[in-house]
Amino acid sequence: MRSARVAAFALLGLLVFGPLGCDPRESTVAEPLGPAPEFALPLLAGGEVELAKLRGRTVILDFWATWCAPCEVQMPILDALWRESSDQGRLMIVGVSVDTDPPASVAKWVEERGFRYPIAFGDQELAMHYGILGFPSLVVIDPEGRIRARHTGVWTREEIGEQLEAIARTAP
Numbered sequence: 001m002r003s004a005r006v007a008a009f010a011l012l013g014l015l016v017f018g019p020l021g022c023d024p025r026e027s028t029v030a031e032p033l034g035p036a037p038e039f040a041l042p043l044l045a046g047g048e049v050e051l052a053k054l055r056g057r058t059v060i061l062d063f064w065a066t067w068c069a070p071c072e073v074q075m076p077i078l079d080a081l082w083r084e085s086s087d088q089g090r091l092m093i094v095g096v097s098v099d100t101d102p103p104a105s106v107a108k109w110v111e112e113r114g115f116r117y118p119i120a121f122g123d124q125e126l127a128m129h130y131g132i133l134g135f136p137s138l139v140v141i142d143p144e145g146r147i148r149a150r151h152t153g154v155w156t157r158e159e160i161g162e163q164l165e166a167i168a169r170t171a172p
Contacts, residue, residue: 033131033146033147033148033150034146034147035145035146035147036051036059036130036139036141036145036146036147037051037126037129037130038050038051038052039051039122039126041094041096041120041121041122041126042120042121043118043119043120043121044097044103044106044107044110044118044119044120044121045118045119048120049094049118049120051141051145052145054092054141055143055144055145056143057089057090057091057092057143058090058091058092058140058141058142058143058164058167058168059091059092059093059094059140059141060078060081060091060092060093060094060138060139060140060141060160061094061096061130061138061139061141062074062075062078062093062094062095062096062117062136062137062138063096063098063122063127063130063132063135063136063137063138063139064095064096064097064098064135064136065097065098065099065135066097066099066101066105066106066109067099068135068136070135070136070153070154071135071136072113073154074136074138074154074155075095075113075115075136076113076115077154077155077156077157077160078093078095078117078160079114079115079116079117080157081093081157081160082116082117083116091164092118093117093118094117094118094119094120095110095115095117095118095119095120096119096120096121096122096126096127097119097120097121097122098122098123098124098126098127098135099121103121106119106121130147130150131150132150132152133152134152134153135152136152136153136154137150137151137152138150138151138155138160140160140163140164140167142167142170142171143167143171148163148166148167149163
């Protein structure tokens with residue numbers, strides 16, 4: 001019964017999110033979109049991440065799923081950025097898994113690929129609150145908690161860097 005529900009949900013996801021989530025060339029970038037919806041999510045490594053506690057830092061949320069092939073292209077880019085900048089304290093990257101698989105399966109998938117940036121467990125409801133239309137989707141939140149950009153599809157390191165620089169230029 002559970003596997004039938006998962007299969008139905010996966011099919012629905014492919015029908016609804018497939019056109020955007022499966023083509024890494026698809027993209028939508030938006031101007032500042034207002035305050036980011038608050039959340040407190042459990043982390044793969046234990047504990048939780050709360051958006052409110054990240055004020056003062058630029059935050060990149062990476063909405064992804066294990067079944068999303070373009071996500072496997074995006075995640076190494078974010079992981080490299082995390083490794084380069086995690087000691088600076090001004091940037092926080094959080095992968096938000098929207099998988100319906102058990103956390104142990106997601107943890108194994110992440111471990112097999114060696115990703116080190118923080119991974120949280122979210123859901124479709126949170127993705128909808130952020131206006132996510134497909135996967136991967138990145139949401140860039142400025143230090144004041146405002147959404148500055150939202151991008152569906154694979155974003156290059158250079159494109160992410162441009163967003164981070166734009167936020168740094170407007171910082172007080």
